[in-house]
Amino acid sequence: xxxxxxxxxxxxxxxxxxxxxxxxxxxxxxxxxxxxxxxxxxxxxxxxxxxxxxxxxxxxxxxxxxxxxxxxxxxxxxxxxxxxxxxxxxxxxxxxxxxxxxxxxxxxxxxxxx
Amino acid sequence: xxxxxxxxxxxxxxxxxxxxxxxxxxxxxxxxxxxxxxxxxxxxxxxxxxxxxxxxxxxxxxxxxxxxxxxxxxxxxxxxxxxxxxxxxxxxxxxxxxxxxxxxxxxxxxxxxxx
Numbered sequence: 001x002x003x004x005x006x007x008x009x010x011x012x013x014x015x016x017x018x019x020x021x022x023x024x025x026x027x028x029x030x031x032x033x034x035x036x037x038x039x040x041x042x043x044x045x046x047x048x049x050x051x052x053x054x055x056x057x058x059x060x061x062x063x064x065x066x067x068x069x070x071x072x073x074x075x076x077x078x079x080x081x082x083x084x085x086x087x088x089x090x091x092x093x094x095x096x097x098x099x100x101x102x103x104x105x106x107x108x109x110x111x112x113x114x
Numbered sequence: 115x116x117x118x119x120x121x122x123x124x125x126x127x128x129x130x131x132x133x134x135x136x137x138x139x140x141x142x143x144x145x146x147x148x149x150x151x152x153x154x155x156x157x158x159x160x161x162x163x164x165x166x167x168x169x170x171x172x173x174x175x176x177x178x179x180x181x182x183x184x185x186x187x188x189x190x191x192x193x194x195x196x197x198x199x200x201x202x203x204x205x206x207x208x209x210x211x212x213x214x215x216x217x218x219x220x221x222x223x224x225x226x227x228x229x
Contacts, residue, residue: 009154034217043204043222044157090156101147101172102218106156 002027004093006105013081014113021076021108023065023091033074034092034102035065044090050074061085083114116140118221120205126227127195135190135224137205145210146188147172147218148180150201157204163188164210195228202226 007022025031035047048059055067065076074091091105118139127133139146144165149157149172159172163182177199179191188207192199205221 004156036220044220046217046219049217101159101162103159104149104157106154 002093002103004091004103004105006089006091006108008108009106010109010111012111012113015083016080017112019076019078019081019085019110021089021091021110023074023076023105024072025074025091025093026072027093032094033065033067034094035059035063035074035076036090036092036104037087038090038107039087047076047089081110081112083112086110086112118205118207118219120203120221120224122224123222124225126229127192129195129197129228131195132191132193133195133226134192135203135205135226137188137190137221138186139188139205139207139219140186141207141209141219142185143207143209143219144185145208145218146182147206147208148178148188148190149204149206150174151204151223152201160190160203192226197228200226200228 003026005024033050036044037047038044047063048057050057050067058064063078067074088107088109090107092102094102121136147162148160151157158174160178161172161180163169166185169180169182182188203224206218208218
């Protein structure tokens with residue numbers, strides 16, 4: 001069965017600090033990988049996704065993620081966070097192809113201090 | 115561009131009451147989903163549908179029912195509300211099968227409190 005692990009429950013950073021949120025998944029086949037962001041009181045929005053090709057994926061708002069197949073990881077990074085990045089971040093994985101559902105990690109809450 | 119629309123946004127129910135959360139999408143997506151989100155638990159799939167007339171259970175289906183009579187609509191029904199169903203509910207859809215079809219689009223959520 002698929003599963004997704006996000007290593008950090010709550011991350012607190014100061015503005016301009018660099019960010020890396022860990023995400024590991026378990027699934028033996030081809031996967032599609034996603035990071036979603038949920039700003040306070042809002043719905044989930046797609047930050048970036050990986051289907052195939054270049055394992056370094058660039059998303060919106062300066063975020064990027066790197067798919068490392070050998071480590072079953074898809075960590076999210078941003079070189080310099082802003083106060084407006086305060087949100088909850090969810091990693092999700094879906095088995096490739098038309099079968100299977102999107103499985104979410106438990107989320108990482110990011111608090112950025114101004 | 116309406117996308118995925120959920121109603122109501124907020125609702126307070128008494129134990130034992132019934133209600134339906136409405137969900138509609140205007141993107142002609144064949145797949146639709148209902149998730150619940152509880153603090154520190156991420157999102158759990160309740161039910162999903164791969165097309166009109168077809169529904170299937172997700173990870174946490176107990177206490178809920180769904181129907182999919184049209185491509186656009188996917189209502190979620192709570193028959194006998196219980197405090198354990200206090201949660202935030204998200205409806206979502208995707209165009210499964212297309213090259214970019216695996217992206218799931220979410221509605222804005224419905225905050226439900228059962229007292």
